[in-house]
Amino acid sequence: MGHRSPFDPVGGIVNGRGLPAALFHVGFWQRWGASVLAARTTRGTNVRRAVLAMTALVTLLCLTACGEDASQAEESGPASVTLTFEDGQAPAPERFALGVGEEVELVVKSDTEGSLHVHTTPEQELDYAAGTTTLMLTIDEPGVVEVESHELGTTVLQLEVS
Amino acid sequence: MGDRLTLAHGLGGPADLPLPPELAVAGGVAALVVSFTVLSVSWRAPRFDEHRSGRPAPAWLARLVDAPWFAVALRVLGMALFGYVVVAAVFGQDLLTNPVFGIFYVWGWVGLVPASVLLGPVWRAISPVRTINTLVARLTGSDPERGVYAYPERWGYWPAALGLFAFVWMELVYPYFTELGPVRLWMAVYLAAMLLGGALFGSSFYRRGDPFEVFSELCAKLSVWGRREGALLVRSPLANLDTTRVAPGLVAVVGVLLGSTAFDSFRESLPWIRFVQSADQSAFLLDTLALTAFCAGVALILTAGSIATGVDTETPRGRLPGLFAHSVMPIVVGYFGAHYLNYFLDVGWQTLSQASDPLGTGADLFGTADLAPLTSLSSQPTLLASTKVAAVILGHVVAAVASHDRALTVLPARHQLTGQLPMLFAMIAFTVGGLYLLFAA
Numbered sequence: 160m161g162h163r164s165p166f167d168p169v170g171g172i173v174n175g176r177g178l179p180a181a182l183f184h185v186g187f188w189q190r191w192g193a194s195v196l197a198a199r200t201t202r203g204t205n206v207r208r209a210v211l212a213m214t215a216l217v218t219l220l221c222l223t224a225c226g227e228d229a230s231q232a233e234e235s236g237p238a239s240v241t242l243t244f245e246d247g248q249a250p251a252p253e254r255f256a257l258g259v260g261e262e263v264e265l266v267v268k269s270d271t272e273g274s275l276h277v278h279t280t281p282e283q284e285l286d287y288a289a290g291t292t293t294l295m296l297t298i299d300e301p302g303v304v305e306v307e308s309h310e311l312g313t314t315v316l317q318l319e320v321s
Numbered sequence: 322m323g324d325r326l327t328l329a330h331g332l333g334g335p336a337d338l339p340l341p342p343e344l345a346v347a348g349g350v351a352a353l354v355v356s357f358t359v360l361s362v363s364w365r366a367p368r369f370d371e372h373r374s375g376r377p378a379p380a381w382l383a384r385l386v387d388a389p390w391f392a393v394a395l396r397v398l399g400m401a402l403f404g405y406v407v408v409a410a411v412f413g414q415d416l417l418t419n420p421v422f423g424i425f426y427v428w429g430w431v432g433l434v435p436a437s438v439l440l441g442p443v444w445r446a447i448s449p450v451r452t453i454n455t456l457v458a459r460l461t462g463s464d465p466e467r468g469v470y471a472y473p474e475r476w477g478y479w480p481a482a483l484g485l486f487a488f489v490w491m492e493l494v495y496p497y498f499t500e501l502g503p504v505r506l507w508m509a510v511y512l513a514a515m516l517l518g519g520a521l522f523g524s525s526f527y528r529r530g531d532p533f534e535v536f537s538e539l540c541a542k543l544s545v546w547g548r549r550e551g552a553l554l555v556r557s558p559l560a561n562l563d564t565t566r567v568a569p570g571l572v573a574v575v576g577v578l579l580g581s582t583a584f585d586s587f588r589e590s591l592p593w594i595r596f597v598q599s600a601d602q603s604a605f606l607l608d609t610l611a612l613t614a615f616c617a618g619v620a621l622i623l624t625a626g627s628i629a630t631g632v633d634t635e636t637p638r639g640r641l642p643g644l645f646a647h648s649v650m651p652i653v654v655g656y657f658g659a660h661y662l663n664y665f666l667d668v669g670w671q672t673l674s675q676a677s678d679p680l681g682t683g684a685d686l687f688g689t690a691d692l693a694p695l696t697s698l699s700s701q702p703t704l705l706a707s708t709k710v711a712a713v714i715l716g717h718v719v720a721a722v723a724s725h726d727r728a729l730t731v732l733p734a735r736h737q738l739t740g741q742l743p744m745l746f747a748m749i750a751f752t753v754g755g756l757y758l759l760f761a762a
Contacts, residue, residue: 251595251598252591252598278335280667280671282334300334301699302334302336302337303336303337303762317594319338319339320335320338321702
């Protein structure tokens, strides 16, 4: 056999030598195929394989039966979210689905002034006064953007932008 | 920031979108099918022999890598990076634009995985603590390999497991992880602990005690590079994985690596955020407990999956978890890749442009200060989601094959097939759990 350069992918795979064969384990695939075709079957082996196949089937069925439907609630109409801050309590965070470049209206009802941090790149800061303030927000990149209250340090909203 | 602790990312902007449900279910089903296929149709005698696997690397490559100047150049590179990080950490500004955070959390931690899988155990080659230990030893005329004592074998990888837990705790739980003071402190304590260990036990301490070196070495077991009697080899990642050295604490290391990545996905989910923000206990305590629970849970599932089998008198049951721990590493690497790929590309690129200005003076040392942001995978969510599922499933395939081969070596003949089922279910639990976390994030 002549000397082959290790960087001869086709030759290496064909001859089962060299760097590509080491990486792709040609011999392994050959022997795997041969073992599948020439599997010796005794009764014991057959029973074991049947048991394994049944276990696989049952587990598969359980998994698909238990699969949940994840329903993403789509808001119809203009996109608007209301956040209420009262007595230093932040609202419990919700996740809101939004389109890329779609404008969302954040209606902030608060008894004190404060600001919201929006974790986009770069981070945005939206200030609000006491009372009811309407802030407009647009996000240009897909992802899950967290909006948190600067004063309380808690997440108040998650925007799932896709 | 107020008294209540924030759970949002410190570095990087938006988080990844959750996986579409069809993709997650398809991934779970694929994992099941792969596992049972591997079990029922694959080989019956162990294939990987560490004394014979692999082929010698090309001569020019072996010459290059074994050349003394190459080793010295890598050490100089490591020390230069270390010096840069020290200068930026000590004299730089305490702002998010300081490149130290990106280098520490992204290039160093996340970047260690692809670097090791592609190039082998990189941390060992560039580790600044090894270099400092060697220099100090040379200056004082002693042998850097030997310390005052011999490293106690029963400690195994436990120091590295503790170090890794300390790192992930700081990254995922500690609320001030993007402030310069805590990062400096962590690095100083790490340096002190490593140099002390090196002085006490010699440089052999680093193979088991340096968290980054152990992490890098375990990931490098999935590369194609190996060594036997000093010669550089090329061998299949599966054969390489089989040569992982088993020592006490390996299960803990794997548990921390997988558990921390799983917790990172979990803590971004809305139910957890709601629970923590409405609970009376501090977020700090709850997050620490949850992180510990995830790491311990992974270790427990691995232990249960490996010991729930019949054994003979030759293999004590207590040794089995350590013998199978290496087969969970592909799942770790696959899940790490799925979770951090977009983060690595986005924040890593940002760090490249921040690196030109370490002291916040407006300098442009490397000409990268005005790099345009990368049009990354975030703008292609379907591609990103498919890549994530592919990475997780690939990790599962390699893991299933590796554990199958190890079972053939350690389990007695009559338990070889049925004894693998608990481990198979443990791996399915990891993979399906991982996909669920990516779906529910």
